[in-house]
Amino acid sequence: MNNLAVNLPGLELKNPIMPASGCFAFGREYSKFYDLSKLGAVMMKAATGTERFGNPTPRVAETASGMLNAIGLQNPGVEKIIENEVPFLANYDTSIIANIAGSTLEEYEKVANAFNQTDDVHALELNISCPNVKEGGIQFGTDPGMAAKVTEAVKKASRLPVYVKLSPNVTNVVEMAKAVEAAGADGLSMINTLTGMQIHLPSKKPLIANQTGGLSGPAIKPVAIRMIYEVKQHVSIPIIGMGGVSTAEDVLEFLLAGASAVAVGTANFNNPYVCPEIIEALPETLQKYGFDSVQDAIGKGIVQA
Amino acid sequence: MMKKEKVLINSFRQIALDTIEMVVENAYISQTAKPGQFLHVSVEGHMLRRPISIADINKEKNTITILFKVVGSGTAKLATLTPGMSLDVLGPNGNGFQIDDQQKSTILLIGGGIGVPPLYYLGKTLAEKNIEIISILGFQTKDYVFYEEKFSNLGRNYVVTDDGSYGEKGFVTDVVKMAGDFDSYYSCGPLPMLKAITTKLKGKPGMISLEERMGCGVGACMACVIPTKKSGGYKKICSDGPVFHAEEVSL
Ligand SMILES: Cc1cc2nc3c(=O)[nH]c(=O)nc-3n(C[C@H](O)[C@H](O)[C@H](O)COP(=O)(O)OP(=O)(O)OC[C@H]3O[C@@H](n4cnc5c(N)ncnc54)[C@H](O)[C@@H]3O)c2cc1C
Ligand SMILES: Cc1cc2nc3c(=O)[nH]c(=O)nc-3n(C[C@H](O)[C@H](O)[C@H](O)COP(=O)(O)O)c2cc1C
Ligand code: FES
Numbered sequence: 349m350n351n352l353a354v355n356l357p358g359l360e361l362k363n364p365i366m367p368a369s370g371c372f373a374f375g376r377e378y379s380k381f382y383d384l385s386k387l388g389a390v391m392m393k394a395a396t397g398t399e400r401f402g403n404p405t406p407r408v409a410e411t412a413s414g415m416l417n418a419i420g421l422q423n424p425g426v427e428k429i430i431e432n433e434v435p436f437l438a439n440y441d442t443s444i445i446a447n448i449a450g451s452t453l454e455e456y457e458k459v460a461n462a463f464n465q466t467d468d469v470h471a472l473e474l475n476i477s478c479p480n481v482k483e484g485g486i487q488f489g490t491d492p493g494m495a496a497k498v499t500e501a502v503k504k505a506s507r508l509p510v511y512v513k514l515s516p517n518v519t520n521v522v523e524m525a526k527a528v529e530a531a532g533a534d535g536l537s538m539i540n541t542l543t544g545m546q547i548h549l550p551s552k553k554p555l556i557a558n559q560t561g562g563l564s565g566p567a568i569k570p571v572a573i574r575m576i577y578e579v580k581q582h583v584s585i586p587i588i589g590m591g592g593v594s595t596a597e598d599v600l601e602f603l604l605a606g607a608s609a610v611a612v613g614t615a616n617f618n619n620p621y622v623c624p625e626i627i628e629a630l631p632e633t634l635q636k637y638g639f640d641s642v643q644d645a646i647g648k649g650i651v652q653a
Numbered sequence: 654m655m656k657k658e659k660v661l662i663n664s665f666r667q668i669a670l671d672t673i674e675m676v677v678e679n680a681y682i683s684q685t686a687k688p689g690q691f692l693h694v695s696v697e698g699h700m701l702r703r704p705i706s707i708a709d710i711n712k713e714k715n716t717i718t719i720l721f722k723v724v725g726s727g728t729a730k731l732a733t734l735t736p737g738m739s740l741d742v743l744g745p746n747g748n749g750f751q752i753d754d755q756q757k758s759t760i761l762l763i764g765g766g767i768g769v770p771p772l773y774y775l776g777k778t779l780a781e782k783n784i785e786i787i788s789i790l791g792f793q794t795k796d797y798v799f800y801e802e803k804f805s806n807l808g809r810n811y812v813v814t815d816d817g818s819y820g821e822k823g824f825v826t827d828v829v830k831m832a833g834d835f836d837s838y839y840s841c842g843p844l845p846m847l848k849a850i851t852t853k854l855k856g857k858p859g860m861i862s863l864e865e866r867m868g869c870g871v872g873a874c875m876a877c878v879i880p881t882k883k884s885g886g887y888k889k890i891c892s893d894g895p896v897f898h899a900e901e902v903s904l
Contacts, residue, residue: 373873377892380654393875401887406866409878410701410727417868424889553748565700617869618695618702620657620743 351641356586357534358471359443361388364642365627368590368613369447374433381620388419389443395402397455399425404557409546414565418558424460439466449475460506467488477515477540489515490621492527499531516542537588539572565614566592580606581612596629604649655746659739670796676716682744683715688775689749689896696727703727708770708837720770747895750775755885760787760833763825765842776807787832795819815897826853851899857897865890
């Protein structure tokens with residue numbers, strides 16, 4: 349038996365590892381490094397209703413143990429993604445998760461509905477947490493009522509399971525999680541980036557053109573672990589965890605906190621092979637800490653009150 | 654095609670103020686790299702890799718020369734390395750200069766500061782095709798001047814410093830007139846210089862190499878974009894560039 353396998357709504361994952369949205373585009377670039385069939389799934393770059401050009405540059409800045417980004421959801425639009433990108437990924441034996449974004453409820457519905465055209469996408473990741481666009485995105489992700497509304501609308505528009513991607517830029521993440529669960533979410537994905545800023549000393553101005561950017565990388569891992577740990581105890585839908593993962597030990601930590609699968613984002617930039625390397629190291633890491641399988645470790649770090 | 658490779662540091666020397674020349678050994682990259690491509694260098698203790706241009710290649714010895722200026726923490730860390738150590742790089746990255754195969758043509762190379770290095774391997778490659786090379790190299794002051802002799806071996810060469818402490822005084826654009834007639838140009842340097850050059854040489858065929866802060870360096874994250882002139886779209890500097898036709902992008 350494959351002890352790395354996990355079954356989640358819409359996703360029969362041969363292993364729990366997948367590249368995080370926005371850090372892997374649509375897979376073409378990394379397919380030059382390794383066979384994408386090794387991956388449990390691929391989370392595609394956000395799709396919006398029409399093409400978006402994104403923010404001016406600089407769009408990224410390095411920080412201690414992390415980075416800031418304000419890409420601004422640059423993507424060719426959902427129709428082109430379905431036409432040109434999904435068929436490429438469908439050549440591989442891996443699950444495809446489409447990340448969907450929008451500025452209005454109608455745009456979210458349109459994008460969700462568009463993915464009904466293809467049989468090659470297995471689940472939607474509803475991005476209500478992008479901190480880098482002026483309208484939409486974040487306000488859906490910080491107000492539980494709005495989050496529930498967009499979740500409901502997307503569930504209605506789509507025949508696919510919906511994983512709602514939560515923002516860490518809230519005071520009460522459990523409240524957000526419960527709201528989207530009640531609205532019909534099939535799973536959660538957490539966390540998106542934390543809003544931050546860097547000031548460039550030579551110019552004495554914010555370095556990123558958008559001024560603020562989203563912090564990712566190892567710096568945010570403890571925040572992600574804490575939030576997953578809290579949310580897991582209050583919802584019964586599965587969680588795909590992410591935030592600063594770069595080793596199999598990190599993955600185990602996310603599983604223990606309550607994640608059922610784990611996405612890897614920023615770490616791909618330094619090591620293009622990070623996902624297959626983690627997958628290879630995972631069985632030994634599980635064994636080292638006394639677990640027979642991934643399934644066996646999920647939520648085992650939670651101390652019952 | 655770009656690969657993740659270990660390169661061995663063969664030599665390391667300071668060639669100008671804050672400027673280091675490093676020769677590294679790697680068979681795959683030395684045999685496949687083209688002028689204008691770069692290495693995406695992993696630096697210990699840093700999340701993001703640093704893009705550094707390929708300044709020269711020796712195919713017989715399997716070596717690649719890179720030059721870098723110490724401007725921040727990553728390049729400062731690179732400057733502490735010594736021969737015998739190795740570096741983890743992605744390379745060769747990006748699309749380099751398209752080489753004009755026309756015999757008898759005259760090409761002008763215009764480099765500014767730490768934008769000079771990629772023009773050396775380009776110039777050497779062009780000179781081997783019996784193309785006539787004229788070069789203009791701009792630096793801040795005398796202390797930063799490097800590779801003057803190497804470029805002089807390729808053809809007529811002008812050095813310009815902002816303050817006139819070496820060579821001509823002024824900017825590279827001030828010297829273009831002295832260079833005389835040429836068929837096309839290749840340039841790499843700071844953005845204001847590239848803007849001035851492309852404006853001054855409007856209508857001449859030219860290629861320019863651009864810089865932007867990068868995330869992945871492989872075309873996946875959309876960090877390093879530059880607007881194109883037509884259609885309002887963007888190109889990725891790391892994978893569509895770093896070299897573009899002068900008319901193609903909006904600086
Ligand atoms: C295609 C390309 C080729 C280059 N070739 C050379 C070369 O041959 N020699 C050389 O000395 N420099 C070159 N540069 C610039 C070089 O990448 C930066 O000077 C270097 O990344 C600075 O790193 P740092 O940690 O010292 O500076 P910091 O300012 O501490 O760096 C912080 C972050 O900003 C990025 N960054 C800072 N300045 C630049 C810049 N000008 N361009 C891109 N990213 C930057 C860094 O990579 C890092 O992620 C090139 C840049 C590009 C895009
Ligand atoms: C450059 C970049 C682009 C991103 N783009 C998206 C995106 O389009 N949609 C999304 O939901 N998350 C996006 N994210 C967030 C990541 O998917 C992930 O949630 C976050 O980076 C935390 O994981 P990490 O620390 O492993 O990178 C992006 C992150 C980065 C660094
Ligand atoms: S640096 Fe990621 S696309 Fe260029």
